[in-house]
Amino acid sequence: MLICGVKVSHDGGVAVIEDGRLRFSVETEKIDNSERYSALSNLSQVAEILAREGLSPDDVDRFVVDGWETTASDGSPAIEVPDGERVVSLATAPYVESAGDDGPLQRHAFDRHDFNRSGGYVSYTHVANHMLGAYCTSPFAANGEDALVLVWDGSIIPRLYEVRPTERSATLVSALMPIVGNSFSDFSGQFDPFLLRHAGIPTFEEMSRHHLSTAGKAMAYAALGHVETEAFGVFDTILGSFNSVAIENARVLGEKVASNRDELMPGMSNADIIATFQAYLGDQLLRRLTNVVHRRYPGRLMNLALGGGCALNIKWNTLLRASGIFKDVFVPPFPNDAGAAIGTAACESFRHGTVALEWDVYSGPQLVPGPVPDGWSAQPCDERQLALMLHTEGEPVVVLSGRAELGPRSLGNRSILAPATDPGMKTRLNEIKNRADYRPVAPICLEARAPEVFVPGSPDPHMLFEHRMRPGWAERVPAIVHLDGTARLQTINEHSHSAAARILQAYAEISGIPVLCNTSANFEGRGFFPDVASAARWGGTRYIWSEKLLYTNSVGR
Numbered sequence: 001m002l003i004c005g006v007k008v009s010h011d012g013g014v015a016v017i018e019d020g021r022l023r024f025s026v027e028t029e030k031i032d033n034s035e036r037y038s039a040l041s042n043l044s045q046v047a048e049i050l051a052r053e054g055l056s057p058d059d060v061d062r063f064v065v066d067g068w069e070t071t072a073s074d075g076s077p078a079i080e081v082p083d084g085e086r087v088v089s090l091a092t093a094p095y096v097e098s099a100g101d102d103g104p105l106q107r108h109a110f111d112r113h114d115f116n117r118s119g120g121y122v123s124y125t126h127v128a129n130h131m132l133g134a135y136c137t138s139p140f141a142a143n144g145e146d147a148l149v150l151v152w153d154g155s156i157i158p159r160l161y162e163v164r165p166t167e168r169s170a171t172l173v174s175a176l177m178p179i180v181g182n183s184f185s186d187f188s189g190q191f192d193p194f195l196l197r198h199a200g201i202p203t204f205e206e207m208s209r210h211h212l213s214t215a216g217k218a219m220a221y222a223a224l225g226h227v228e229t230e231a232f233g234v235f236d237t238i239l240g241s242f243n244s245v246a247i248e249n250a251r252v253l254g255e256k257v258a259s260n261r262d263e264l265m266p267g268m269s270n271a272d273i274i275a276t277f278q279a280y281l282g283d284q285l286l287r288r289l290t291n292v293v294h295r296r297y298p299g300r301l302m303n304l305a306l307g308g309g310c311a312l313n314i315k316w317n318t319l320l321r322a323s324g325i326f327k328d329v330f331v332p333p334f335p336n337d338a339g340a341a342i343g344t345a346a347c348e349s350f351r352h353g354t355v356a357l358e359w360d361v362y363s364g365p366q367l368v369p370g371p372v373p374d375g376w377s378a379q380p381c382d383e384r385q386l387a388l389m390l391h392t393e394g395e396p397v398v399v400l401s402g403r404a405e406l407g408p409r410s411l412g413n414r415s416i417l418a419p420a421t422d423p424g425m426k427t428r429l430n431e432i433k434n435r436a437d438y439r440p441v442a443p444i445c446l447e448a449r450a451p452e453v454f455v456p457g458s459p460d461p462h463m464l465f466e467h468r469m470r471p472g473w474a475e476r477v478p479a480i481v482h483l484d485g486t487a488r489l490q491t492i493n494e495h496s497h498s499a500a501a502r503i504l505q506a507y508a509e510i511s512g513i514p515v516l517c518n519t520s521a522n523f524e525g526r527g528f529f530p531d532v533a534s535a536a537r538w539g540g541t542r543y544i545w546s547e548k549l550l551y552t553n554s555v556g557r
Contacts, residue, residue, distance in 0.1 A: 001018070001019060001061045001062070001349075001352060002016060002017075002018050002055075002059055002060050002061045002062075003016065003017045003018075003060070003061065003062050003064060003345045003348050003349055004016050004046070004050070004060045004062070004063050004064065004115075004345065005017070005064050005065075005066070005129075005340075005341040005342060005343070005344040005345030005346070005348075006040075006046055006063060006064065006065045006066065006115075006121075006341060006344070007040075007066045007337060007340040007341040007344065008039060008040050008043075008065065008066065008068070008079045008081050008090060008092075009039050009066075009068055009079055009337075010037045010038070010039050010208060010212065010337060011027065011028075011029070011037050011038075011039075011336065011337035011338050011340065012027070012028040012038060012039040012040040012045075012341075013025060013026055013027040013028055013040075013338070013340070013341040014026050014045075014046055014049040014050065014341055015341035015342040015344075015345050016050070016053070016055065016060075016345070017342075017345045017346065017349050017354075017357065019354075020349060020354035020356070020357060020358055021357070021358040021359070022342065022357055022358065022359040022360070022363055023053065023363070024053055024363050024364070024365075024403070025334075025339070025341055025342050025363055025364060025406055026049050026052070026053075026364060026365050027338050027341075027364065027406075027527065028040055028041070028045070028527075029526065029527035030364055030365050030404055030527040030528050030530065031049075031365060031527070031530065032530060033522075033523055033526045033527065033529070033530065033534055034526060034527055035209065035525060035526055035527075036209060036212070036213065036525055036526060036527060037208065037209055037212045037213075038527075039081075040081060041082065042081070042082040042083065042084070043081055043082065043083040043084075043088070043090070043113070043115070044083070044084060046063075046115060047115070052365075052366075057115050060115070062119075062121075062122065062348055063115045063119075063120075063121035063122075064121065064122050064123065064124065064344045064345055064347065064348045065090065065092050065093075065110075065121055065122075065123045065344065066092065066123070066124075066126055066129055066340045066341065066343075066344045067092050067093030067094055067095055067108075067123055067124055067125040067126040067127075067128070067129065067344075068092045068093075068094075068095060068126060069094075069095050069155070070094065070095075071089075076091060077091070077092045077093060077094045077095065078090055078091050078092060079092060083113070088112075088113065090112070090113060091110045091112055091123075092108070092110075092123045093106070093108040093123035093124050093125045093126075093128075094125055094126075095125060095126045095127065095155070095156065096125055096126065096127045096156055096159070097125050097127065097128070097172075103169070103170065103171060103172075104125065104127065104128050104131065104161060104170050104171070104172060105124065105128055105132075105169075105170050105347065105350070105351065106124070106125070106128075107122055107123075107124060107347075107348075107351065108122060108123045108124070109121075109122050109123075110122070110123065122348060123344070124344055124347040124348075126153070126340070127151050127153070127156065127159065127308075128170070128343075128347055129340050129343030129344040129346075129347060130151045130153055130307035130308045130335070130339075130340070130343055131149045131151050131161050131163070131170060131307055131343075132163070132170070132343055132346045132347050132350050133307055133332060133334070133335075133339045133340070133342050133343025133344075133346055134149050134151075134305040134306060134307035134311075134330070134331070134332055134335060134343075135147055135149050135163045135170075135305050135307075136346040136349070136350060136354075136355065136356060136357040137332045137342070137346075137357050137359055138303075138305045138330040138332070139328070139330060140303045140305065140328070140330065141165060141355050141356035141357070142356045144165050144166070144355070144356075145165070145303055146162065146163065146164050146165070146302070146303070147162075147163055147302065147303035147304065147305050148160055148161065148162055148163075148173065148293070148302050148303065148304050148305070148326075149161045149162075149163055149170075149304070149305045149306070149307060150176075150289070150304060150305070150306050150307070150308075150311075150320075151307045151308045152181045152285075152306075152308045152309075152310035152311070153181045153307070153308030153309050153310065153336075153337075154180070154181050154182055154308070154309060155180050155181070155182060155247050156180060156181060156308075157175050157176065157177060157178055157179060157180055157181075157245060158175070158176040158177060158179075158181070158285060158288075158310070159172060159174075159175050159176070160172075160173040160174050160175075160176060160289065160292060161173060165355040165356075168350060168351070168353065168355065173292065173296060174292045174296070176285065176288040176289060176292065177284055177285065177288045178239075178245040179239070179245075179249075179250070179281065179284065180245070180247055180249075180250070181308055181309055181310045182211070182247065182250065183249070183250035183253075183281065184215050184218065184219075184250070184277065184278060184281055184310075184313070185211060185212075185214040185215040185218065185250075186211075186247075186248070186250035186251040186254065187250045187251070187253055187254040187257075187274075187277050188214055188215070188218035188221075188254070188274050188277070189210075189211070189214050189251070189254065190251065190254030190255050190257070190258045191254065191258060191270040191273060191274060192270055193221070193270075193436070194214050194217065194218060194221075196210050209525070215309070215312070215313070216312065217436070217439070218274050218278070219278065219313055219314070219315065220436075220438055220439050220440055220482075221271055221274060221436075221438055222271060222274050222275035222278050222315075223271075223275070223438065223440070223482050223483035223484040223486070224269075224271035224275075224438055224483055225268075225269055225270075225271030225272035225273070225274060225275035225276070226272050226275060226276075227272075227275050227276050227279040228265070228268060228272060228276050229276075229279070231264075231265050231268070231273075231276050231280075232276075232280050232283065234257070234264050234265065235253070235277065235280050238253050238256055238257075239253060257273060261273070278313075278315060279315070281316070282313075282315055282316045282319045285316060285319075285320075286319055286320060286323055289320070289325075290323065290325055293325055293326075294325070301325075301326065301327040302326060302327060303326065303327050303328050303329075303330070304320065304326040304328070304329045304330070305329075305330045305331070305332075306320070306329070306330070306331045306335055307332070307335050307343070308335060308336070309335065309336040309337065311331050311335035311336070311464070312335060312336055312408070312464070314463075314464060314465055314466045314488055315466060317329070317331055317464055317465050317466075318465045318466040321465060331462065331464040331465075332407070332462070333361050333405065333406055333407035333409065333411070333461075333462035333463075333464070334406045334407035334408075335407075335464075336407075336408065338406070338407045338408050339406065339407060342357075342359075342406070361405055361406050361407075361411060361461070361462065362402055362403045362404070362405060362406075362411075362413050362498065363403055363406055364403050364404030364405055364406055364413075364528075365403065365404050365530060366402075366403050366404075367400055367401065367402060367403070367404075367530070367531065367546070367547070368530045368531035369531070370531050370532060370533050372532075372551065373532060373533050373536035373537070373551070375536070375553060375554060375555055376536050376544070376551045376552060376553055376554065377551070377552050377554055378549045378550065378551050378552075379549070379550055379552075380548060380549060380550075381545060381548060381549060381550035382548055383499055383502035383503045383506055383548075384502075384506040385550075386503055386506075386545050386550065387503050387504075387506035387507035387509075387510055388506075388510055389543075389550075390417065390418070390419055390503075390507055390516070391419065391507060391510050391511045394418075394419050394421075394422055394425075395418070395541070395542060395543060396416050396417070396418035396425070396428070396429060396432070396517070396541050396543075397416065397417055397418070397541060397543040397544070397545050398415075398416050398521045398529070398535045398540075398541050398543070398544040398545065399412065399413070399414075399415050399416070399417050399499065399500060399503070399521070399545050399546070400413070400414060400521065400529060400531070400532060400535060400544065400545070400546040400547075401413050401498070401499040401500070401545075401546060401547060402498070402499065404528050404530075405528075407462070409442075409462070409463050409490075409520070410518065410519065410520035410521060410522075410528065411444075411461070411462065411463065411490055411492075411498075411500075411518075412444060412490075412492060412498050412499070412500025412501070412518065413498060413499070413500065414520065414521050414522070414528035414529060415444075415500065415518050415519065415520065415521055416429065416433075416517075416518070416519050416520070416521050416540075416541065417444070417500070417503065417516045417517065417518055418479070418516065418517040419479075419511075419513075419516065419517065420441075420443060420477035420478070420479040420480045420513070420515050420516055420517045421476065421477060421478075421479070421511075421513060422478075422479055423478040423479065424479075425441070425479035425517055426440070426441045426478075426479045426480070426517070429441050429479075429517060429519050432540035432541065433519065433524065433540065434524050438483060440480075440482040440483075440487075440488060441479055441480055441517045441518075441519050442463055442480065442487070442488045442489070442490060442517070442518050442519065443477065443480035443487050443488075443489050443490070443515045443516070443517065443518065444489075444490045444491075444492055444500065444504060444515070444516050444517075444518035445489060445490070445491055445492070445504075445514055445515045446491070446492065446493075446494050446501075446504055446505065446508055446514040447459055447461075447491040447492060447493045447494065448493075448494060449508070449514040450467075450489065450491045450514075452470065453469070453470060453473050453477070453514065453515060454467040454468065454469060454470060454473075454487060454489055455467060455468045455469070455470055457470075457489075457491075459491050460489050460490065460491050461490065461491055461492065461493070462490070463488055463489065463490040465489070466486050466487075466488065467486065467487050467488075467489040468485060468486055468487070469481060469485065469487065476513065477513065477515045479517050480515065480517055490518060492504060500518075503516075504516055521535060523538055532544055532546050532551060536551065536553070539553065541553075
């Protein structure tokens, strides 16, 4: 059975599952250097993406559309989207299930659009897509094990579900606390450097992109500050004064703190306040989660999968994993809306009996071939030769190989790799990418050697947990140490089919260092480079490596 999942709104994309195997997932932002968080520009784009993968709408047995918010004139969930030359209101399932639904996996069927084939389409709630996108890609699903799934996303409060594969069921266990997922971003947005300032009135698209990007930047900025736990009571008091769970509560909270900071949080910098609020949210989440799990599952160690945009926060992920209240914790590389097309297809696949999804993180768009760019030369260069050049020249290299990674983080196939031994490399990479100097550069490390470099150094292939340096290593690889002494590690198995694994293995043999810098290869504010020509046009590095060819800028930098 061929199932096509479609995410129409921001972080738009198309994913295809065939008989329980993910064939591909193409996020709109990764096509032709599109802007980050791009929505589908037109429903016709679905057929275009399928065609790039050798499919047509007629090949698809079921189209599934991601659920969304209430926007239709009659009060029902819908998305306004161009369809050819006209704009249509595409009906969807709601954002979250309601009390009258047949559980969180309620299936909604529509016939108002047919994606160029008969049979209409179905839709599941946005929350269900996050829930099963996380569960079905987890090792728990592969092992046929029950698991809890925590979904904390955008405009909803954190919700805990239980998935039972033998029954193909999902049930709501509990809503955890009256704080919506956008809270960290909305709160941080009331302080510099995240206040949105424009000469005129920003467009909706500008505000949306700014909002979606704030949480990740604020997480990095928080490393400049210190957590002041005595300020937690201030947040308790102000949040407790609100009469309802409103999306704007965090913004109002931030405004109150910003306007009365000398009284409420004397002596605290913006970074201190943001770091403290981030820690406060993590503390509240863990407290509420611990209470529910101990009450509902006494004496049992349950598995936990995380879905929704908040699962990109490595501080919270690490806090939950280190708590000891779960048997294991899993986060997919696409917990945010970048994985919604996969999740919505997984809902239909789950309904038809496929619990565990067979998938590979390198299932994004294929690399687009092209001629040698003007001003660049190309010569054969295998992975070991590239590793030797990285060691001897110390230059960053754009690496483009195979299919792109799923999700928002580069994991070796659309990366800039560079030696981590140069203490100035982090500054250099941030400068060529036009990023703030407080932003970290992630390490990529051989999985087998990660425990000798990092604590805990456990496998972390998707860069979603926090690690610390073991004594002596911060001095050896200073470029990947964050301001608070942590590292956002990606481990890679030396037997992986990824070219990055072969490069790193060779680099470790040559240099004795099993670590390289890894940051995304992209234009500022846009998705990963789709081809060598884009990386050459960007021109931030002298070298580009792709499919055993080394491209060199003959002019230099």
